[in-house]
Amino acid sequence: MHVGIDFTAGAWQGAGIGRYTRELISAILAQSSTIRFTLFYAAGFPGASPPPYLHEVQRLCTSHPHTRAVPIPLPPRRLTQLWHRLRLPLPIEWLTGPLDIVHAPDFVAPPTRARTLVTIHDLSYMVHPECAVPGVAAFLRDAVPRALQRADVIVADSESTRRDLHRLLNIAPERVSVVYPAVDERFRPLPPDVCEPVRQRLRLPSRFVLFVGTIEPRKNLVRLLEAFARIDPTTLPDGSGRLFLVIAGRRGWMYQPVFEAIERLSLRDRVQVLDFVADSDLPIVYNLAQVFVYPSIYEGFGLPPLEALACGTPVVTSDNSSLPEVVGNAALLAPADDIDALSDRIARLLSDGALRDRLRQAGLEQAQRFRWEASARQIIEHYHSLSTGASHEASTRAFR
CATH class of the missing domain: 3.40.50.2000 (Glycogen Phosphorylase B;)
Known part of the structure; x- marks a missing residue:
């Protein structure tokens, strides 16, 4: 053949x-x-x-x-x-x-x-x-x-x-x-001594919410920015008052509204936009994040939420198209057009250690199915x- x-x-x-x-x-x-x-x-x-x-x-x-x-x-x-x-x-x-x-x-x-x-x-x-x-x-x-x-x-x-x-x-x-x-086997929980050099090289903050994907309208990043802006980091258990959003992905098309929203919401000092992250670094970036958020309007599958689950990172994603099929019961879901719900789900994961631990274990099990x-x-x-x-x-x- x-x-x-x-x-x-x-x-x-x-x-x-x-x-x-x-x-x-x-x-x-x-x-x-x-x-x-x-x-x-x-x-x-x-x-x-x-x-x-x-x-x-x-x-x-x-x-x-x-x-x-x-x-x-x-x-x-x-x-x-x-x-x-x-x-x-x-x-x-x-x-x-x-x-x-x-x-x-x-x-x-x-x-x-x-x-x-x-x-x-x-x-x-x-x-x-x-x-x-x-x-x-x-x-x-x-x-x-x-x-x-x-x-x-x-x-x-x-x-x-x-x-x-x-x-x-x-x-x-x-x-x-x-x-x-x-999901490839390289997406897995990794120890701090492997992760910290990449944090330093990419200049990633110590505490951040992560998005991975092309910067384009379907990824719903403007609503993610609005949801992130509604979270008061001083109310979170960490007590440091510092929380960042890291967007890892290349600019695709019609990306200007995302950068306009960063300015409009006064988030320039709290949002870090990386370009495309190398395949070798990506599992480490997932591991370093406190929460992974993927508020896409529509996906045929959606690899990034699955990769985050495989790394043991708690996930918030949309309740539409294939995304519930991918994450099963291992993530928090929110309507893609509901900014308050998205903000609430992110804040819950940042605040509730027991919920994070439960979803982390469920995510590792869910990822094994793929x-x-x-x-x-x-x-x-x-x-x-x-x-x-x-x-x-x-x-x-x-x-x-």
């Missing part, structure tokens, strides 16, 4: 789908010594800067002899235009050779004669179009229905996304397989099912 995997997101994107792709494909390769893999990816124009996670492609190919890489000498945007906007019938097999299966971890698959497995992470661009980049939303509205029509297997990140596919795109639930993302090895096994089962059903059709399938 020969499986081609679109690794473009894994090669270029730091968070979100990029991390999902790297973690899942690494786990799949580790369990599939009898399957041949080709990782194809947009590599950028010749002579331009290489993808920031090219080393991950190289590591996977070096670690797994049954895996090779095929760089495509175009940047991701240009490749998307060729395959999905102009719809040029240039099958990926022209570059990779014959494939039995094409695995597309990022919404759409390239033209191919092979059977396809396509992952849909969320339908946020339909549920909350006001939070999406207009050009990206327009592309997904056009490309995703076509990808779903052609897909042999549709994978969703959660039951919530499976319901959205049925409700918004009329995809029969039985066509959709839920394969949960997971392992990349289990997710990889589900995908591998789909590979075998597709391969068994595709062998007699391979020579006659039209480009799709």
Whole structure:
């Protein structure tokens, strides 16, 4: 069996789908010594800067002899235009050779004669179009229905996304397989001697509430800032009167209102905005936080709350979309549009040591339910099912 995997997101994107792709494909390769893999990816124009996670492609190919890489000498945007906007019938097999299966971890698959497995992470661009980049939303509205029509297997990140596919795109639930993302083993409770050097290097405060994610409207950061501003740190048991909010994530789109809110609420001295945090530092930053808050308006899954739970950090998150599915009974929930409720939940966790301890233990247990090895096994089962059903059709399938 020969499986081609679109690794473009894994090669270029730091968070979100990029991390999902790297973690899942690494786990799949580790369990599939009898399957041949080709990782194809947009590599950028010749002579331009290489993808920031090219080393991950190289590591996977070096670690797994049954895996090779095929760089495509175009940047991701240009490749998307060729395959999905102009719809040029240039099958990926022209570059990779014959494939039995094409695995597309990022919404759409390239033209191919092979059977396809396509992952849909969320339908946020339909549920909350006001939070999406207009050009990206327009592309997904056009490309995703076509990808779903052609897909042999549709994978969703959660039951919530499976319901959205049925409700918004009329995809029969039985066509959709839920394969949960997971949390890597490096996200775990860590001792102070490991954490303190990173606190000093990143200049993190001694006591802080943490948010991790892209700075964009869907993450609901303006309401988080308003909720944080309502907490009087002098009333908290610590007694120091000092409490900070740390926002760890790159600026995405329409991020200006977040920085305007920091000024409007006079929080400049109490809010620290980090840029993207390196993967090696992220578990430590979770460990250092007193509380992790993720007030998102909508998520197809939401890795950061799960990562925080795995690190033993108490979590407050929204009660919408997939988030209750992810955190179970191990976090405090609040409506995304209720600033008072969000502020109350944060203050409760900061004030109630017994509640923090209970949620810390529940969070560690909840996180154990989501392992990349289990997710990889589900995908591998789909590979075998597709391969068994595709062998007699391979020579006659039209480009799709």
